[in-house]
């Protein structure tokens with residue numbers, strides 16, 4: 399298993415490859431499938447990302463089958479099962495990096511700012527995001543709408559990271575041991591660039 403800095407470098411290099419349009423078919427091929435069903439094959443990283451169809455986690459990090467253990471939800475926030483899944487990745491899959499990935503133009507964050515009436519169970523994901531934006535929404539008049547939206551996306555990503563580091567005991571244990579790092583990042587839908595926060 400790579401060290402946390404090595405895992406981070408893999409994701410950075412992978413995002414560079416993605417930006418240049420170089421795709422590695424081998425990472426998604428039959429041989430790779432065979433390799434990754436072996437009991438000693440583990441992902442090196444985990445991610446908590448938005449369900450948005452424009453955020454293809456493995457692709458934007460230039461990775462393939464078996465590389466990243468991904469938890470997704472609208473607004474990249476984890477409920478109890480999401481947090482338990484990340485603890486699973488930390489304790490049983492021995493990932494050395496967890497990325498909490500926000501993205502530009504996140505519709506869930508926009509709904510949390512705009513506060514329209516929402517149907518069905520949709521409010522449960524939007525309310526979770528809104529809960530971390532209370533202070534920012536109180537200062538809304540200080541910012542232009544685009545600026546407020548961007549800040550809200552970053553706030554929400556940091557709040558998601560805090561939840562992972564505070565509420566996942568196995569993540570925390572491995573962080574304290576120094577062999578797991580949890581980082582926040584922002585994916586730009588338009589440019590494809592991942593910025594580490």
Ligand SMILES: [Zn+2]
Nearest residue numbers: 448450504505
């Ligand atoms: Zn989103």
